[in-house]
Amino acid sequence: MPSSPLPDYRDPCGWNRMLSPRQPQPVAEGRIRARYAIVGAGYTGLAAARRLHELDPSADIVVLEGTEIGEGSSGRNSGFANPRDSKIGLSTTQMERAEKLNEFAAEGFAYLIEAMDRGGFSCDLEKTGRITGAATEPGAAKIRSMAEGARSHGFAHEFLDAEGMRCLIGSAYYRCGIRTEEGYLLQPAALIRGLADSLPAEIRLFENSPVLALEGGAPRRVRTAKAEIEADIVILATNAAIKHFGFWRDGLVTIYTYAGITEAMVPEDAAQLGIPAWGLLPAHRLGTTVRRVGPDRMMVRSLYAYEKPIDPARARDALTGCFHRRYPMLRHVPLEHVWGGTTALTMNGSPRWGQLGPGLYGSAGCNGSGLVKGTVLGKRLADMIVTGDPQEALQAAYGRADRIAPEPFRTLGFHVISALERRKAGAEM
Ligand SMILES: Cc1cc2nc3c(=O)[nH]c(=O)nc-3n(C[C@H](O)[C@H](O)[C@H](O)COP(=O)(O)OP(=O)(O)OC[C@H]3O[C@@H](n4cnc5c(N)ncnc54)[C@H](O)[C@@H]3O)c2cc1C
Incomplete structure (x- = not known):
């Protein structure tokens, strides 16, 4: 077992730094008895906690x-x-599955909105639509095919040529893009803080309390440095860090990816960032995500590293390059915050989810879309635990995650595929 069970978060999270300081909840100490213990307070863990409380108050x-x-x-x-998961360009069978996935995504999103309304907190949620942008000819071909799919399925969309993209986002970097109506942007640290701080008082949250070991059958014992928690049911909502406890080691890959936010720009610079709110996803999956943050900042997200973080200075240089290539007129604007985080990847995009043993459950592998997916998977895990409903419709829609090749083929395969994909992605990065 690696010594720390947590992902290697080397730099503080920029989104969190931009908020006012917050007093964390206490560290777990002593012997604690509970019906349910949830390990991990991300979207998945907090949705599971809220739902358990609703069903078993x-x-x-x-x-x-x-x-x-x-x-x-x-x-x-x-x-x-x-x-909604994007359906553009999908075949009929894929469309049927996409419809089902959309129902679950809508449920996850609605559960988040309900938590915001009940908790009375804000996370700068804004409906901005979604832009997919292409900076290369293969990327442009993908955008044209998405537009063709949107036309044939009757989805509202706007095809943007290079000039249309420049008017929208202020950058002449892209050859073309497609804009669809669905899509929201928010401040993620404000969201997760709001979700945690508005949990019902009956749910006890402990922070800075990494779980080091999991023991026993039923009840189970969860150990931290200072506490021993005995619980009838344990949920591991640690995403890829679940591998620390010996689960799904052959089914999940930890990918580190990086983001940076500029310093606040002077009004003349901010005036060059296009319309007031927009977010752009790349045409290639290894490409760079870009979005506006408030009136005067930009965020870029790029780079992928397999299982281990990359050097923070390298990440900063690469992200600064991504930003300045897109906005050469803003070369004097530096990134104020740069940080990395993890996603748990499965080969076919299906999550790992369900019962792991008596009184033990887990959910992991939201790939790059855990905000909504983690929420619905955490909520439905609680439904399954309390009601006994095996959630067949959910499992059928998301499908089973494929196994990943054993080592050393896994690492080798990842490096070969990512090198090939990086070549293909080219200027989308
Ligand atoms: C840079 C970046 C950009 C991304 N962009 C998007 C995006 O725009 N939209 C989107 O939907 N998704 C995005 N993702 C993915 C998204 O963040 C994840 O899918 C999501 O966080 C998964 O939620 P989760 O609750 O399952 O896991 P996590 O958020 O990883 O939460 C798990 C929690 O468990 C804790 N933990 C781990 N081990 C232990 C332990 N042993 N004891 C106690 N606690 C433990 C961790 O500290 C963590 O807080 C992005 C990810 C990154 C890194």
Whole structure:
């Protein structure tokens, strides 16, 4: 077992730094007894906790987070949320599956909105639509095919040529793009803080309390440095860090990816960033995500590293390059915050989810879209635990995650595929 069970978060999360300081909940100490113990307070863990409380209000629920709220990957992401999975360009069979996935995505999104309304907190949620942009000819071919799919399926969309893209986002970097109506942007650290701080008082959240070991059958014992928690049911909502406990080692890959936010720009510079709110996803999956942050900042997200983080200085240089290539007129604007975070990748995009043993459950592998997917998977895991409903419709829609080749083929395969894909992605990066 690696010594720290947590992902290697080397730099503080920029989104969290931009908020006012927050007092974390206490560290878990002593012997604690609970009906449910949830390990990990990301979107998945907090949705599971909330739902367990709704369905079983008198039960003791404990949530253990290894770091501080806002410093996990649920605070480190780019803040793109979509209540519908994109269906553009899909075949008829894929369309049927996409419809089902959309229903679950809509449920996850609605659960987040309900939590915001009940908790009365804001996370700068804004419906901005979604832009997919292409900077290369293969990328442009993909955009044309998406536009063709949108036309044939009757989805509202706007095809943008290079000049249209420049008017929208202020950058002449892209050859073309497509803009669809669905798509929200938000401040992820504000969201995860709001979710944690508005948990019902009966749910006890402990922060800076990494779970080091899991023991026993039923009840189970969860150990941290200072506490021993005995619980009838344990949920591992640690995303790829679940591998520390010996689960799904052949089914999940940890990918580190990086983001940076510029310093606040003077009005003349900010005036060059296009319309007031927009978010752009790349035409190639290894490409760079870009979005506006408030009136005067930009965020870029790029780079992928397999299982281990990359050197922070290298990440800063690469992200600065991504920003300045797109906005050469803003070469004097530096990135104020740069940080990395993790996603858990499965080969076919299907999550790992369900019962792991008596009184033990887990959910992991949201790939790059855990904001909504993690929420619905956490919520439905709680449904399954309390009601006994095996959630067949959900499992059928998301499908089973494929096994990943054993080592050393896995590492070798990842490096070969990512080198090939990086060549293909070219200027989309
Ligand atoms: C840079 C970046 C950009 C991204 N952009 C987007 C985006 O725009 N939209 C989107 O939907 N998704 C995005 N993602 C992915 C998204 O952040 C994840 O899918 C999401 O965070 C998964 O939620 P989760 O709750 O399952 O896992 P996590 O958010 O990883 O939460 C798991 C929690 O468990 C804790 N933990 C781990 N081990 C232990 C332990 N042993 N004891 C106690 N606690 C432990 C961790 O500290 C963490 O807080 C991005 C990710 C990154 C890194």
